[in-house]
Amino acid sequence: MTGTASVSALKEAKEAWASNITGLSDEDIGERARGLAVLVRAIARDGILRADRFAQIMKFDLETAKEMFAALAAIGAETDESDNIVGAYVTGSETPFKLRVIAKDLYAWSALHALFIPGILGAAATIDSLCPVSGRALRIRVSGRSVRSLTPSDVWLSVFLPSRGPSRLGPDSQACRQMNFFGDRETAEEWVKERSAVIALSLEDAFELALAHWVDRIKRAKS
Secondary structure, eight states, rough: OOOHHHHHHHHHHHHHHHHHTTOHHHHHHHHHHHHHHHHHHHHHSSBOOOHHHHHHHHHHHHHHHHHHHHHHTTTOOOEEETOOEEESESSSSSSSSSEETTTTEEESSSSHHHHHHHHTSSOOOOEEEEOOOTTTTTEEESSSSSSSEEEEEOOOEEEGGGGGGOOOSSTHHHHHTTOOOOOHHHHHHHHHHTTTEEEEHHHHHHHHHHIIIIIIIHHHHHO
């Protein structure tokens, strides 16, 4: 992939993910960002988020919080028998994307989620995964805003584009199952050729997408 092609792919990915918030007011976008931060931090820390706690933090009434929980469950959030959320982008249930972060072993729903969770938590993390083609072990160390190290040295991702397919998430969703780490560019590009809803991005470009669409939006919502 040439430099121009890489820029084009990253631009397409940013625009595709931004389409999820097209038409929303700045206030609504900020509220979504704050809610995402509350979800990820609570699940990473406690393994669960109750509707009453969410309402308290977000300053919602309880019924509004319950309606939001139901909507989140409908698009893929993991819930327990009491309708508490126990997984949203990060989870304690095993997935192919293991995170060592805040002195815990957690899991991300997808490779792309694994890149922005540390930024939301404000913590360094080690990500362990396997290439779905070769089975090669991959390890990436990130801080909130930078890639510290990676093994092998040329990690790529397949990134789902919401504009091309069903946007339901969750660890078993079509979207998340198609977002993986690969040990080299050629393998990633060959893999995405057979899947119309994903594109290949270098780790650096995927990390830029993660910062722009999730981490930085949360920071702006807090300011």
